[in-house]
Amino acid sequence: MKFIPLLFLIISLLLQSSVLSLPLVLLVIIVITVVYKNYFVFVLAFIFGILLDILSFKTIGFSPVFFSIIIFLILMYERKFEIQTNYFVIFSSALGSFLFIIFYGYGNLILGTIVSVGIGVLMFRVFRTGIIDKMVE
């Protein structure tokens, strides 16, 4: 089951760098952080951030910095809020997507943020289902 987050990251990286101007990699990173709450997500964020910048011809290093800050904020608020809820995923996806679309210079800011939130919540429910299955096993 733990290969599924990696698979999602690879697919989102390929889609974002070739055809879509949505922060898919960021959304997967947020969902993985919320669901697994593991420090390893920093490693994934770093690696896939570098790859995203290389494939998108952006300034290399910008995405890992951005992703690290988002993960840090989520993990810092873990104790204060219940983060494994749809509401938190909506909030973090909206905020992260909004800022990422601005910094990356993608168009369709409002619509892109709304679509990103939808994708983020959908992925969160998929990953949550995976955790429930593991608990049942």
Added chain:
Amino acid sequence: MQKRQGIIYVFLVFLAVSVVVFLFFKLPFLKPVSSLTQAIFSPITSTIHSFFSFGQNQQVKTLQQENMYLSKRLVDQAKLLADNKALRDQFAVSIPKSENLVAANIVGSPSFVPGVTLPENYILDKGQRDGVKIGQAVIYKDNLVGKIISVSYGFSKVELLTNSSFSITSQTLQTNSLGVAKGQGGGEIILDNVLLSQNLKQDDLVITKGDVGTNGVGFLPNLILGKIISINKNPSDLFQTAKIKTLLDFTKLFSVFIVKSL
């Protein structure tokens, strides 16, 4: 408290590493790493891009190509008429010659919704090893596509003329009105900074004025930007503007040509 400190330490480590990468990736000896990565992923991104560029009705495609060919003939005819009126033996008409063109395939074109919204950048499979430089024009059948804004060893990035960061001096074909064509994003271009005293006509073609630097890199004159679809002329304004529609469908292009230095 301990866990909180752990999070802070891990975050600071990765932040520091990311900043180091940001600073050192500009060094030339690390560029082969990014070029190799692009080369590895290029076949996959190219396949994905091709998959999302939906098939097109053959008749529509034929009509579009015929339209572009006729527009080119129109430009050529206008130039010939101008040649007959003026002494041309001391001037050369600059047309992109085939030996100055590098054919490049589009391996990536991020857009919001593929096939619905329009891309604003292309990733091409030609780079420094093929003589591509920043600032070179990218064309397709005498139509300007955009300019090179970023180059790696094997790939390059094109800023399309519909991108909100793009602008170029231009003129209209029939009335020779000068202006600045500016991308507006979302597939739109406007012709701005046109004096009120100058005449704009609907359906008139807009072509490049020519902007080649001393290193031979830049935009040749008489490249087609698009067609005027509406004019906004207000006597109280300093300038008049016009909306331009490009003759190209950026969602359907698979290959373009880079104009190397002359």
